[in-house]
Amino acid sequence: MKLQQRNVPSRFLDAVRQLRTRPYLLITTLVGGLAFVIAGATYHSRPVSATTPPSSMLDMAVPSVSLPVADSVRYWQAPDGSKLPAGVAGKEIQYGRDLIAHTAKYLGPKGTVKAISNGMNCQNCHLDAGTKVMGNNYSAVAATYPKFRQRSGTREGIVKRISDCFERSLNGTAPDSSSREMRAMVAYMKWLGADVPTGETPKGAGLAKLPYLNRAADPVKGKLVYVAQCQVCHGAKGEGTQTPGATEYTFPPMWGPFSYNDGAGLYRLSNFAGYVKNNMPFGISYETPVLTDAQCWDVAAYVNSMPRPHKDQHSDWPSAAAKPIDFPFGPYTDSFSEKQHKFGPYQSIATARKATDARK
Ligand code: HEC
Numbered sequence: 001m002k003l004q005q006r007n008v009p010s011r012f013l014d015a016v017r018q019l020r021t022r023p024y025l026l027i028t029t030l031v032g033g034l035a036f037v038i039a040g041a042t043y044h045s046r047p048v049s050a051t052t053p054p055s056s057m058l059d060m061a062v063p064s065v066s067l068p069v070a071d072s073v074r075y076w077q078a079p080d081g082s083k084l085p086a087g088v089a090g091k092e093i094q095y096g097r098d099l100i101a102h103t104a105k106y107l108g109p110k111g112t113v114k115a116i117s118n119g120m121n122c123q124n125c126h127l128d129a130g131t132k133v134m135g136n137n138y139s140a141v142a143a144t145y146p147k148f149r150q151r152s153g154t155r156e157g158i159v160k161r162i163s164d165c166f167e168r169s170l171n172g173t174a175p176d177s178s179s180r181e182m183r184a185m186v187a188y189m190k191w192l193g194a195d196v197p198t199g200e201t202p203k204g205a206g207l208a209k210l211p212y213l214n215r216a217a218d219p220v221k222g223k224l225v226y227v228a229q230c231q232v233c234h235g236a237k238g239e240g241t242q243t244p245g246a247t248e249y250t251f252p253p254m255w256g257p258f259s260y261n262d263g264a265g266l267y268r269l270s271n272f273a274g275y276v277k278n279n280m281p282f283g284i285s286y287e288t289p290v291l292t293d294a295q296c297w298d299v300a301a302y303v304n305s306m307p308r309p310h311k312d313q314h315s316d317w318p319s320a321a322a323k324p325i326d327f328p329f330g331p332y333t334d335s336f337s338e339k340q341h342k343f344g345p346y347q348s349i350a351t352a353r354k355a356t357d358a359r360k
């Protein structure tokens with residue numbers, strides 16, 4: 001399987017090129033861009049270690065360099081592309097990977113298979129086709145589904161979980177469970193997680209959980225972070241960047257009609273902040289974060305205060321007591337406001353929950 005090497009510098013140059021027509025971006029670019037270039041340079045010059053290979057190098061011959069391993073548990077590593085099964089099975093897995101990386105090409109507004117989603121790619125949030133450490137990877141999927149999930153109050157299989165992201169993150173509808181596309185995505189995820197023992201969540205799966213701030217996350221402070229560090233790629237109006245005529249975004253939208261809806265995982269501040277910490281500005285990794293935890297919480301508060309599509313969620317969370325602390329829509333079984341659930345401070349909510357649980 002050919003895993004593409006990401007071309008960070010050229011994407012960045014594309015953004016810089018826009019400055020010709022939008023000179024007011026210059027200052028913010030210099031500030032944000034400098035941080036990005038430094039981060040990018042660090043990222044690219046890191047030695048290839050046995051524990052933390054850049055996932056873009058999956059297909060390359062990786063020299064075996066033994067470095068001291070600080071943690072006893074190793075980060076998960078995606079299987080090597082050369083280990084794909086031959087024939088039809090391998091082709092299906094490759095198609096599944098391509099659907100994750102280039103969803104819009106097949107299923108976006110100009111999709112060749114069916115126009116059923118908003119133009120984003122799964123990969124926009126599940127980086128490197130769902131293989132990046134702390135980049136919302138799929139390493140735990142094969143080993144932990146089917147499982148009971150509180151949001152639906154049901155036992156969910158992989159198809160249901162994929163459908164959720166289509167309906168929420170891609171603000172659309174899911175391909176049929178028996179379609180070639182759905183089967184291919186499931187095959188890809190099963191292949192990725194084939195070596196993970198049943199029930200286990202590998203180190204580096206999903207997103208980081210940042211410690212709570214001792215104050216509410218602040219959209220006003222977050223706007224400053226956004227302007228300095230994010231706007232150059234994601235746009236002053238959060239609209240993202242798409243070359244005219246293209247089917248996919250160069251830089252995906254942050255808010256507005258083509259972004260994820262308010263039922264999506266990223267609409268919760270903890271998920272957004274955890275995603276940004278180890279993955280943005282684009283090009284960084286968990287080893288080279290640029291933003292402080294507070295900046296991540298604040299930019300999450302800003303972006304998730306901007307307009308975006310709404311999803312009817314009245315049948316979600318059949319048990320209101322099971323809503324995550326930062327879930328922004330009531331009713332709740334505690335007395336904290338929707339505003340505090342959304343922005344924090346969260347610690348007092350967490351403490352109150354512990355007290356209730358202890359009384360049960
Ligand atoms: C806007 C960001 C975003 C996009 C785009 C997105 N997802 Fe997700 N996805 C998330 C987040 C955040 C989570 C986990 C957090 C949560 O929902 O609580 C998640 C979770 C998942 C999981 C469960 C992972 C696990 O270990 O439990 C699967 C499977 C998944 N997504 C598949 C997809 C597929 C397939 C697509 C494309 C059709 C997609 N996602 C697009 C944000 C996104």
Ligand code: HEC
Pocket residue numbers: 011012015032036121123124125127128225226229230231232233234250251252253254260266275276280281282291299
């Ligand atoms: C150099 C350009 C660049 C900068 C700067 C940047 N991003 Fe991104 N961002 C990207 C790209 C590219 C993707 C999609 C990654 C992919 O598809 O592989 C992305 C994806 C995202 C996503 C998930 C997809 C979505 O649109 O919802 C979020 C959230 C995000 N970025 C937030 C931020 C935040 C917050 C900042 C500032 C702290 C930031 N980004 C800075 C390029 C950038």
